[in-house]
Amino acid sequence: MKKEFWDRAIVFSSKDDYLTKTQIQYLEAKLVKEIRKIQSTITENIQITKEPILSEVDRAEMEEFYQALSLLLKTFGYDFLEEKSVNLDNTSDKETEKSEEGFMEGVVFKFEIKDAVSYMKIIDNDYVVLEGSTIVKEGRQNIPPGVLEARQTLINKGYLVKDQNNKLYKLTENYAFQSPSYASGFVAGGNDNGWTSWKYNGKTMSELEDNNNL
Known part of the structure; x- marks a missing residue:
């Protein structure tokens, strides 16, 4: 399917096949959920982003991965994973x-x-x-x-x-x-x-x- 709504893409990966399919599904669901909550943007996603069941250890590890990803995005000028309105x-x-x-x-x-x-x-x-x-x-x-x-x-x-x-x-x-x-x-x-x-x-x-x- 042609993604006519794209104007840029951001890709991340892990070394040595570190991430499992279930962990990737968790990260996808987490990203879509946070972007919708924080930015009120329109997301085009065919998959229904339901978080899969992970062990407590895997979940903690993926939350750490998510935080690292958010920090890297911010470093490169993309801060859409952070709520930036200030009271x-x-x-x-x-x-x-x-x-x-x-x-x-x-x-x-x-x-x-x-x-x-x-x-x-x-x-x-x-x-x-x-x-x-x-x-x-x-x-x-x-x-x-x-x-x-x-x-x-x-x-x-x-x-x-x-x-x-x-x-x-x-x-x-x-x-x-x-x-x-x-x-x-x-x-x-x-x-x-x-x-x-x-x-x-x-x-x-x-x-x-x-x-x-x-």
Whole structure:
């Protein structure tokens, strides 16, 4: 059957025929379940994804395999296996934390590009673009796959909606990224250097880090 809905494929494998057929079926069911739950995406899957019965040892081993797979995907810019909306009411107040290793935690940064104005906080090593930020609607040709995935996910979930300015989107939920450049790329619609785009009191993140001073 021709998969006309595909535009990219991600393949993983194990060495030495390590995974059994039943373990693979478990991983397939787990992946489809998590993607549907987290991303609210449409999945095209002929198989009915019912988790097979595994021993307690095999199940624990497959959960560990799943976590490793999720981490590898995130490393390559695909974070669709993680819930990235953030409730700031559940985070500690870090406005006054200014230790050498996390002095920018909790500070509100600003990024302006074209007509878009966005705000971002660093929370627990994530770069959280804040609810109410406006986002450039038209994506560039060099938009990273992870940024494109995040945009489509948020549109599907109703977290990225049309703004009064028809050239912009508006973000209705706080959303976390793994780097400042992914966060600014999400706002700009293409590759962007977040270390120079996000600013606080007129200084870039790079300048603040170099000086270790807010």
